[in-house]
Amino acid sequence: MRNIADPSLVPLGGGIPNADLLPIDKLNRMLASESKRFPLQSISYPPAQGHKRLRTLIARRSLNSGCSLAPDDVVITSGCVEAMNLALQAVYRPGDTVAVGSPVYPTFLKSIQWMGLKVLEIPSNGEGLNLEVLNYAIRHNQVSACITITNFNNPLGSLMPDEKKRELVMLLAKHDIPLIEDDVYGDLAYGPSRPASAKAFDEKGLVLYCSSFSKTLAPGYRIGWIAPGRFREKVAQLKALLNVASSSPTQLAVAEFLTNGGYDHHLRKIRRVYARQTGQVREAVGRYFPLGTRVSRPEGGYILWVELPEDLDSFRLYQAGLQEGIGIAPGTIFTLGDQYKNCFRLNAACWSERIELALETLGGIAAAI
Template sequence: MKLYESLAAEIEDLVAQGVLRPGERLPSVRAQQERRGVSPSTVFQAYYQLEARGVIVSRPRSGYFVAPRASPEPEVSRPDAASTAVDVSSLVFQVLDASRAPGNVPLGSAFPSPTLFPLEKLARSVSNSMRRIDPWSTVADLPPGNAELRRQIALRYQLDGAPVAADDIVITNGALEALNLCLQAVARPGDTVLVESPSFYAALQALERLDLKAVEVATHPREGIELGALAEALEQHRPKACWLMTSFQNPLGSLMPPEKKQALVALLAQHGVPLIEDDVYGELYFGAQRPALAKRYDADGLVMHCSSFSKCLAPGFRVGWAAPGRYARAVERLKLTTSLAAAMPSQLALADYLGQGGYERHLRQLRAALARQRDLMLEAIAAHFPAGTRVTRPQGGYFLWVELPQGCDALALHAQALERHISIAPGPMFSAKRDFGNCIRLNYGQVWDGAMEAALAELGRLACAMSG
């Protein structure tokens, strides 16, 4: 056993024995180093291993803490290997329409609370940038988009170890347009696309709209898509693309380790299959550094990386982008012929804000808030939900995937919760085959208050009644 493994095992035993209790702060890395006579990297590796297992949690600028009382993790999904014509939009719209009623506690929302974002500073950036606007930019900033904003985005790619040139970035109306344009650039009606299981419902809706077939691939709740199952699907179905969230996947919250992302990119390159990397939650990490992008390992231009500012900085501005590698010109032309250009005031305002240097400070505050809210929701689930409930423990983003005991009907629970002004996202909307009938997705991106706590308690009571 290596030193860090020995240290991790010792701490895990102390937690299991109750010597270290939920919520208790662990000694700092420096204190462990001095007490045990080991290197800082040994302590960090031990803490990272314990964090990956859900034994401890990191809180930015506060340290490491024993995780709250935990429910077990869901099992790896095991979908069948058949390709499927997608028909989920009617269910998705039904659920979303019912969940928008004012006054609902938005546990089923797809968005974090807008109060977590620097809206006043963004408003000043709108004002500043519009006063300085060059009239000719209304023509010059057609696709691929505002040059200064693309430069700022390219700088962030450089920091993440992914050399993407500003000229290879296409600004879009949010990440969803970027993803749809990338899909249209590589697939035609009747083609097959590989997705996770469960999968983001908007990805399934995009396949449905373009008359594409989905193959759902086995997915680990903590580490993302299973590469062995993916290799089999590539051989069997000869897909035209693979649409994945490699960091903090919606709805699972899973995070592929760096070595798995590298192996994923290599596997798809062997088959010449483009990866559409949906990375809208990548900035919302709770660990020490941003997760590596799959794009970082792309030597063949086959990774089409897509992201936006909607989930991490500027909800409602609808500014996203694609870095589509070898398909950049195709995506740029599709953008031009579908929606012409993204709104200029939003692009200019974000370029101004990013240039002022306050983005990282905002992200640190946002990550800390989300990490606290995750822990509070996990504690509430452990306290109120029925025995046998399983739940993910994401290391970023703002979604939990909850697997309820057999006998619980997620769609019926959704209807009962709405009667009590609580929205949830039922599992069947995340599957082309409408699987996951006993699963729900919950949003911990809302500010935690008494109403949230009461809603979790009531939801747990309803689930307990269903499970008998």
């Protein structure tokens, strides 16, 4: 994982947004101006739940994903990863089993294992979790929580249809199982509107909805949030205990950007660019990689899942790519099992001659393995 995010490599391995598309200058001006406008707030501990102005804006924007949240339903976190960890800590007991869509975002695997929990991988496809397998797993295992990325999954890029989201929420609610939903890529839909979240179908408060501005505004600001439903009090207590509160200056800056920075215009712009660049990376894989290679076709985000012919080893491709200064994420890091050996994740957030040359080089290596 350290090599995947190495800035000296051609950046094809991590889930990092394209820095050229982020509103760096405007955000930095707002960071400075808000610190001057609210000098005491900017250097003080904020409420553990986060500044109310930011929570109000997030709650208002949740209507776009089909939710109806109040400011007090939201807890500000240090990125989406902390939101997910708080959600897990709020619902688990040591030794519990957590169902998670496979292939799995590696940080989820590490968090689940670090907490002493058991991982139950549920196969996923272009429409998300296989609900038949999940239903069977629930009936034959003591599943205490389920984790999924419903919109533009990392690493598959898949989008779960609304009806399937409803079915997932109803299935888990029937067994009183919490759903921890990561929707960090939801705002990056290529279409005219963002897709609904699974939280939109939550009637029992069992969906702990997590997201952040790391993929759209500023990963280094570490501003995320969680709407934890019936677990709100427990999550707020954990946030105060483990982290006290998230940074005040960056909360103030993001709130100002949402109010006066043209966030929706910014989203429309980067959606168009990511749609175009993802298509360019897909076409390059088709040109340069061996016959039989398949690539996902996402409707949002900038993550691609590549399946090489079955006899090819993506970890060998990863190792050879490092020697050429190119980083990819081999499929084996997305599972605890013996799967995805011929698969890898590509970051399609950037496109340039350097990126195309790197893909041509990788394709040549794959053909020679």
